Amino acid sequence: MKKQIIAVAGLALALTACGKEGGGTTASAPAAKPGEKPAVCLVMKSLANEFFQQMQKGAEEHAAKRGDLTLQVTGIQNETDIDNQVAAVEKCVTQGAKAVVIAPADSRALIAPLKRAVDAGVKVVNIDVQLEEAAMKSAGIADKVPFVGPDNRDGAKQSGMVLAKELGKDAEVIILEGNPGAANAAQRKAGFEDAIKEGGLKLVDSKTAHWETDEAHTVFGNLLSAHPTIKGVLAANDNMALGALKAIEEQGKKGQIKVAAFDNIPAIQQYVKDGSVVSTLDQFGAQQASYGIDFAMKMIGGENFSGWQKTEIKLITKDNVG
Template sequence: MKCLVPLLLASLALISCKPAGGPASSTATGKPKVALVMKSLANEFFQTMAEGAKKHQSAHAADYELTVNGIKNETDLAEQVGLVDQMVSQGVQAIVIAPADSKALVTVLKRAKAAGVLIINIDNKLDADALKQAGLSVPFVGPDNRAGAKAVAEVLAKKLKAGDEVAIIEGVTTAFNGQQRKAGFEDAMNAGGMKIVTSQSGQWEMEKANGIAAGILAANSNVKALLCANDNMALGAAAAVQSAGKTGQVQIVGFDNIAALKPLLADGRVLATCDQHGDQLAVFGIEAALKVLKGKTTPADQQTPVDVVTK
């Protein structure tokens, strides 16, 4: 037993030399470790985002390691906060995050940055006032959601006439991208002289949007269109229109260009959507993070493409 004592003491000495707190400069392999923290993986858009990120890492396996995770639903803020803390404790060098809420994630991201973690914001922009109040600077890599939504709604405007009644089904009201998409829809509808009779939140979810759309159609018999802030909600709205026997009478537009929407675009149940290239959105953020980590650039905003998609 005595011969084991020096070995135990040596092991303890090695353990005590391990740096405490904050992420290491790289993983044991010498490669930086990047974490992708997304919103709901029940949403096809984020599944596509995750697959795109994994493919990029596989093609650049020598350059970095990747951890991919997301929350159960769009509104589970506590779970997303927990994921950020978990990634910091695991020693990642960068977190690329699509925040579920533009304000609620600022505090935990400030903690992460204080621990030495690089933060890159994608998809849903963090609130500028909340960042300023926290003394936090985080680059946003993502699309102009307002411009994209306006472009989609302009396709719809060509199918309507001034005075026609329309309704908006919003995303989570505290999400910046949801706010911007609503504003884009309003820009195009107001310019075309359409009447927005109501705007309600479907919280990005198909089932909730279905119920809201059904209620809107029942309360507003003259509604000619439903403008949905994502394709999940457009799918729910289309089902409500079909149940109300108004297919072809009520136009629908969405946002995201998910695969599940393509049959509805093909047969005209949905008029248009906006492709923000979900399979590349996380990749844009990851590449921006890697450039900063390698010292080749400083953190900066980067606008990514959006394209209108129709039949």
């Protein structure tokens, strides 16, 4: 299957937390009744993340427009609640879903329950955060689970290069990382490091804030106190950028420290407009889910897909925000 470049339009999602992880072998999903619409389960990440709230809205609108499936939306309370995301996958299978479209909170921890889903005859489509390829191969499902998502490293580099041009060589910067176990967190950090190297910036520290605004506010506030001469921060998502902006304002450094970010959620756009955030990166989350649903339905219909189905990204700056 050759790669596809998929044009997309932005948004994201919200979710409902499910029970706890089940043990043992996953039972086969119940057979569909004649004429019954197949159930597709969309499993997302944090309820508090505006990106996923937009994703949910877009997915529901897309499912309603298609009219040939029943969409079940679920997720977790925060970005590190991996156990409940595992449980959500198990629940989708036991409730008879024919496909699971998942944005995994961790690139390795979700492989075991997804293998159980595949073994039960459920189709699986990976979106947003890529599952670890080596672990997928080891589990025997690499050729059964396509990844529908963006080039996170390239997107982070694009965003970071805007900051590098804004600050100039030798400016001190900090990276706020996403979840350590998530592939997109590692890819975005690598993209930021590419921009730092190419732009001649000086990286003085790099810490995770697990994608969360409140944690980023605390983490970056401490980093700013420890490194008072920094000029920029590269945040791996807009939620963490918002936390950093709050810390910057509290320490009286508004306008002195610039931010590069990733996601282009509505809440960040006012800061792009006023120049506090020099760049963010739209990865069109709503359409990722919509295309994931489309692939899932094709797979339910008997088609096979694997590998990376690449989706569009777009650099957002003051010149094109909104």
